[in-house]
Every structure is written in structure tokens, then in C-alpha cells.
Amino acid sequence: MKIVSTPILYTFRRCPFAIRARAALYFSNTKFEIREIKLNDKPKEMIEVSKKGTVPVLVLNNKVLDESMEIIIWALEYNDKLNLLNPYIKKKKETLDLISKIDNKFKYHLDRYKYSSRYEKDNHFKGKYIHRNLAESYLLEIENTLYTKKNTYLFENRISILDISIFPLVRQFRTADLEWFKSNPKLTAVNRWLDKITNLDFFNIIMKKYKPWKKINSPELFSSNLKI
Ligand SMILES: N[C@@H](CCC(=O)N[C@@H](CS)C(=O)NCC(=O)O)C(=O)O
Known part of the structure; x- marks a missing residue:
């Protein structure tokens, strides 16, 4: 799928489901806008695209993914140079x-x-x-x-x-x-x-702290710059 606009990820730093979504986006080398949220004060822009109110939510130009496993599979099907999908394909x-x-x-x-x-x-x-x-x-x-x-x-000795x-x-x-x-x-x-x-290096990168997103601030862009 061709991405036209930059994907947006609504996330919460410590949430395990959001952590794994950020990990997959990291390994797939996807550039995205990161929007850290407060669970007790969710932005209306997030609820407008996903009513269930959980993170992570990934907003793409033609669809919204609001389950972490959907985000992981989307990211790795989009780009998986490190072959992370291996067990998902084989078993x-x-x-x-x-x-x-x-x-x-x-x-x-x-x-x-x-x-x-x-x-x-x-x-x-x-x-x-x-x-x-x-x-x-x-x-x-x-x-x-x-x-x-x-x-x-x-699985088979590689991440x-x-x-x-x-x-x-x-x-x-x-x-x-x-x-x-x-x-x-x-x-x-x-x-x-x-x-x-x-x-591993990736963990520090995906756990970087961001201030809660505000519409008036300039977007925070996340890019893993993974050398693959
Ligand atoms: N099945 C969902 C679970 C996501 C989830 O439960 N996220 C929690 C944070 S870890 C959440 O957003 N809870 C809503 C809340 O606390 O208001 C997924 O895998 O994306």
C-alpha cells in the first residue's frame, strides 16, 4: 500500500500494547507522527477516529487501526527487512x-x-x-x-x-x-x-518520553533510522 500522508500514532508510553506497536513501527522503519496521550484526558481527535478509546491507534490515510496486533501486522507487512514475521508466516x-x-x-x-x-x-x-x-x-x-x-x-534465535x-x-x-x-x-x-x-537499542528509542500531545504544538516525528 502506498502511504500518502504521514501516519499518526496515538500512544501511551507505558502501555504494553502501545509499546509493542511502537516496536513494530520501529522495526518496519515507518516514519510517523507520535501523539502521546493521557489516559484520563484523551484527545477528542483520537476518539473521533476510534470510539473505543484505547491506545495504540494508528491513523493511516485510508484507514484507522486500533488494535495493537493489527498495527504490528500492518507495519511488518509494509516493510519487514529483518524478517520479524517469520513465525507468523511459517507457523x-x-x-x-x-x-x-x-x-x-x-x-x-x-x-x-x-x-x-x-x-x-x-x-x-x-x-x-x-x-x-x-x-x-x-x-x-x-x-x-x-x-x-x-x-x-x-523463534529460531532471532527477534x-x-x-x-x-x-x-x-x-x-x-x-x-x-x-x-x-x-x-x-x-x-x-x-x-x-x-x-x-x-537492545530499539527499546530505549521507543521508550523516549514525549510531552502529551497538544494540537497547537508542532508535530513530533518518530523515525527509527534503522540501518537496513
Ligand atoms: N486489545 C487492545 C488493548 C489496548 C489497551 O487495553 N490499552 C489500554 C492502555 S494499556 C487503554 O488504552 N486503556 C484505556 C483506558 O485506560 O482508558 C490492543 O491490543 O490494542
Whole structure:
């Protein structure tokens, strides 16, 4: 698809779904206007194009993508010189199934662990540490993949759509209790994998801080200048 105008990304720096969308836009070398938002004061320009009010939202000249996986796939189908789509092409079902398990089941328990006070009155709430154990059980599968294959990354030893889609949610889980996570002997390979990814140059670049977007200010342009 030919891009006429510069894409606009509505984003929130710490949101794991926005982090993975920015990662894919980075790896696809897409130049875009970055609009950092406040979740409690969303710009009307964003709601006009996507009523559901979640970030990330990518506005293209002919369509709006308001699900992070749609943005990732759009970006990498547009330009994927580093072959991040490899597992999505070779093992599409397994790849999407794993991402969906992390997005839904793992994230469900992660929220109830990390933000336990918000759920205390919920009938289905099992207690902070039970939810931590249940979230951890999904990471044991990842630990097993990394450990048994002696892999650095989740698919064939190079960074792929699987890593960039999953690591921001695992990072969110880790930050809930850094000490517990880092010293957890059951998550040695997951810790190594997360350290490896968050120490790559791209991570610093996509985590740069921007002031919340205001229409009157000049646009902030994001360009990865990836040498590919
Ligand atoms: N399925 C969506 C989830 C996006 C999402 O839940 N984003 C959160 C921030 S991490 C959000 O915008 N929540 C709206 C709010 O808090 O008002 C995606 O993958 O893009």
C-alpha cells in the first residue's frame, strides 16, 4: 500500500500494547507522527477516529487501526527487512495462539495481581498471590521454550513478532515486584530473554518520553533510522 500522508500514532508510553506497536513501527522503519496521550484526558481527535478509546491507534490515510496486533501486522507487512514475521508466516496458528494466550489469560491474572486493590470486590477475584501464580504458569511455558531450545528468542534465535508482541506484557508483570521476578529460579531463561530485549537499542528509542500531545504544538516525528 502506498502511504500518502504521514501516519499518526496515538500512544501511551507505558502501555504494553502501545509499546509493542511502537516496536513494530520501529522495526518496519515507518516514519510517523507520535501523539502521546493521557489516559484520563484523551484527545477528542483520537476518539473521533476510534470510539473505543484505547491506545495504540494508528491513523493511516485510508484507514484507522486500533488494535495493537493489527498495527504490528500492518507495519511488518509494509516493510519487514529483518524478517520479524517469520513465525507468523511459517507457523501462523501457533504464533497467534501464543500471543492471544498472553494477551487474554496471562493479562487477566497479571491485572489482578498488579492492580489487586481494584479487583477486591470482584466475585471472581482469587487473591493477589493466587493470580501471581496463575500468571506465572503461562511464563513457565515460555521458560520451557527458551530453555529446551537453548534459544535467545522465542523463534529460531532471532527477534521476531513473537518477542516484540509478548515482552511488554511480561515486563509489566516483572515491574510489579522486580526482586521476586529476578530471583525466581523458575524464570531464569525468561529473565535473560527480557534483559536481552530491553537492553537492545530499539527499546530505549521507543521508550523516549514525549510531552502529551497538544494540537497547537508542532508535530513530533518518530523515525527509527534503522540501518537496513
Ligand atoms: N486489545 C487492545 C488493548 C489496548 C489497551 O487495553 N490499552 C489500554 C492502555 S494499556 C487503554 O488504552 N486503556 C484505556 C483506558 O485506560 O482508558 C490492543 O491490543 O490494542
